[in-house]
Amino acid sequence: MFVKDLWYFGALSSELKPGQHLHRELLGQPVLFGRDHDGKAYALKDICPHRGILLSGGEAQNHDGETQVECPYHGWRFRTDGSCAAIPSLTADQAEAMDLTRIRVRRFPVHEDQGLIWIWYADEDQADTAPSIDPPKLDIPEGHKPKLVVHDIFNCHVDHAVIGLMDPAHIPYIHRQWWWRSAKSVHEKTKKFGPVERGFSMLPHVPSKNSYLYSLMGEPQTEIRFQLPGLRTEYVKAGGKHFTGFTAVTPTNENSTAITIVVYWDHWLPTIVPNPLIRKGIETFVGQDRDAVNAQQVGLAYDPKLMLIHDSDVQAKWYFALKRAWDKHRETGEPFKNPVRASELRWRS
Ligand code: FES
Ligand SMILES: [Fe+2]
Known part of the structure; x- marks a missing residue:
């Protein structure tokens, strides 16, 4: 469950x-x-x-x-x-x-x-045993507080919310908006990944040229980390400054999942953009993901057999493999073995 x-x-x-x-x-x-x-x-x-x-x-x-x-x-x-x-x-x-x-x-x-x-x-x-691992900690300067929070609710099991947010192939279809990217900007991408703790990282890289917003920030480096249970953090760093978007995907129950996006930054760009505009942008994005995942539930109600393909669904495969590995660690008491291997994934998006 x-x-x-x-x-x-x-x-x-x-x-x-x-x-x-x-x-x-x-x-x-x-x-x-x-x-x-x-x-x-x-x-x-x-x-x-x-x-x-x-x-x-x-x-x-x-x-x-x-x-x-x-x-x-x-x-x-x-x-x-x-x-x-x-x-x-x-x-x-x-x-x-x-x-x-x-x-x-x-x-x-x-x-x-x-x-x-x-x-x-x-x-x-x-319930009375002490936590066996340290609580998560974001890689941001000490004392930085959330600048912006966006909440949403997806009417689905947490697994569909998690993989729906991480899968790169939906981006040109679900997130088409003039200020982000167009259908024409689809091209082949190669990204390097590696294991981190109970998850994986899309290792620091210069983001693809097809996002207008990133090019405004100067030469940013981004890194996207995913950790169990459903914690995704996107770090954008440029000139010693950061813009960090943390997304918690938390199961409310079997059929409902709470999405909480918490944004921290000290980069100048978000500082000159009015907060409501940044909020609107994030709400638009996550709302598009929500609408897609909610629409998917209509089909999933018939319990179809599903596919995960290479390479665009490999992150989703890792998510399921991480869950299995964590369960195995809990059941056997053996040390957790991260199933993710350093890899280069290629897809068009
Ligand atoms: S004290 Fe009776 S229900 Fe809580
Ligand atoms: Fe999305």
Whole structure:
């Protein structure tokens, strides 16, 4: 279903306000994100163990400096580590006789950095094991904060969203717009790839001449990195400055996938272009991908056999191979072996 034992993008730092709750569905599970009164982010399964109401509908309270989530139904309170702190309906002697620490809400490890909140997703029975890998970190200067965020929702399984965003052959068909490229600009391309951590990189290169926007930036170098579970980062660097677009493809459930695009930059070009224009450009692009993937669902409902061809679908093949390799690592405990080999891929786009 979904790859586990990985850090998933959960929320933006800016979405979490102290003392407030944010409800999200992630990997088919309801999750409550919060920020305690000291500013630390936390995440709990958003289901009260008493009678199943969403905890996020209740208050985040401050009890002697400790943040506790109060269930809106019968007022049970939970600490940010998931343990039960109080059941108000108990009489003093009942409370005395009961071990509240046995009552727990699942807690998810979280990590906050670069304006992003990461959540560690393990199988339910492994919920208490510590994360086995470090959280992702973007290769941008320390302290850089998101300049722009675009959200979208694709009505598909995460796999179709991931491969729909990485496949190069759709670009001249789905993304035809005068300020980007025309149908005539299609030509043969050769790109070098190599393995990185739990993914692969389209190694740094001068982008193809058929994008007008890139040529405006001077002589930029771009690198596109993909990492499990569905993290794609496009780095554009020119003259010591950068323009970095991070895309998190996060499964909401089997049939819905959240796309979050977070852009960071210190290059002068985006600085002189009004933000709404950059936003519009990104929204246009991702909207075209969304419309294509949503339209594809009509055909996929008939469960057709699908093809992945060389070389334009090789990245999609790597994605599936990476998932299999990660699952194998989890099941056997053997070190993860990245299945991607350094390669040169050629296609027309
Ligand atoms: S349902 Fe949460 S306290 Fe009863
Ligand atoms: Fe696309």
